[in-house]
Amino acid sequence: MNELRLGIIGMGNIGRHHAGYLLDGKVSRCHLTAVCSTSPGKLDTYAARGVRVWSRGSELIRSGTVDAVLIATPHYDHTTLGIEALEAGLHVMVEKPISAHKADAERLLAVAQGRPKQVLAGMFQLRVEPRYQKIRRLLESGELGRLVRVNWINTDWFRTEAYYASGGWRATWKGEGGGVLLNQCLHNLDVLSWMLGQPRRVRGYCGFGRHHQIEVEDEVTACLEYANGATGVFVSSTAEAPGTNRLEIVGSRGRLVLEDGRLRFTRNDGDMLEFLRTAKGGFTKPDVWNVDIPFENAAAPHAQLMENFVAAVLDGAPLIAPGSDGLHSVELANAIVFSALQGREVDLPLDGAAWEARLKELIAGSRLQKTVVAGGTDDFAASFRR
Ligand SMILES: NC(=O)c1ccc[n+]([C@@H]2O[C@H](COP(=O)([O-])OP(=O)(O)OC[C@H]3O[C@@H](n4cnc5c(N)ncnc54)[C@H](O)[C@@H]3O)[C@@H](O)[C@H]2O)c1
Secondary structure (H helix, E strand, O other), rough: OOEEEEEEEEHHHHHHHHHHHHEEEEEEOOOEEEOOOOOOOHHHHHOOOOOOOEEOHHHHHHHHHHHHHEEOOOOOOOOHHHHHHHOOOOOOEEOEEEEEEEEHHHHHHHHHOOOOOEEEEEOOHHHHOOOHHHHHHHHHHOOOOEEEEEEEEEEOOOOOOOHHOOOOOOOOOOOOOOOOOOOOHHHHHHHHHHHOOOOEEEEEEEEOOOOOOOOOOOOOOOOOEOOOOOOEEEEEOOOOOOEEEEEEEEEEEEEEEEOOOOEEEEEEOOOHHHHHHHHOOOOOOOOOOEEEEEEOOOOOHHHHHHHHHHHHHHHHHOOEEHHHHHHHHHHHHHHHEEEEEHOEEOOOOOOOHHHHHHHHHHHHHHOOOOOOOOOOOOOOOHHHHO
């Protein structure tokens, strides 16, 4: 195969965004041949450009017009459509989260595992951003030393009531399975776990519809504990303006701070934990060097990740965001909410079946009456966070 024929299932905000750069030829060796939406009448412009239009995901999957699909529907369908596409022999790129909850993610991954010749990838485009790649390199090379603490205040995900009213599935247990953790800042949870691995325990404090007319979490503070005893705090909100995005990682050899478009590394001259054991003076500290680490923002991160997916299928290139990695962010999001609901710490790996059972109770007990109002996401492109 020299060129990948790709279909997109789900042509809402992000599906149309993907279709736009694909039709503009931004991803080499990838041809958008089919799209599918439950409202196919809105897809005439694609049909006019020679793209086949389907109203059911199953039809597109079995149409013979695609080698791969990008699944960009609401979360729960990621699992069912993903499994169906894999079983039909297709390669799959699935939007984040890979599933609405951990047990579903494991179902999807189990099918993928049984089909090693097919590619399953997750759309976690923050992974192509140079700033996170550089932080990861510093961590992996040991330049930061041993992890001591991580704090991420990640509250610049402001969303209005109009946003939540724009889709019946949004911010409901039944339609989405979670709130800010599973939707907006899931990318940040992915990057966190990609850089530092999973914590061994979490304690979540969540406000459920604290500021919006929704039933899922719109405000979160989570305490994290890592296997080596390092601790972390992750804070997020869709109700905080102006909002903050500050990532601070402290290792025994220095501190990294990413904020306001700058990445600063304050490098200890030696290992501070070694220093505190061996220094003669009581108030002395290691010398430091201040390093400003330059970075550019990725020009078109979604397209770049898609380019990698195409290379994985056509050339066997390693995936930047393998589907299996998608388990980590959904697990973190689920565990933090589960912890908050139970009022106690939750150990990882999370018991996915226990969370699924609790989620079903939340769905059954839902009293939320939602009125859908069109609009609210017209300025969608502004939602991509850098
Ligand atoms: N990677 C990113 O930057 C990013 C950004 C936004 C959204 N997302 C993810 O993409 C997904 C969709 O989000 P959105 O904001 O585009 O939602 P949306 O509500 O704007 O669009 C969803 C679309 O899917 C269609 N649809 C629903 N069920 C379907 C089915 N079974 N078969 C075919 N089409 C179906 C709907 O008609 C709608 O057009 C979510 O999982 C979200 O988390 C990712």
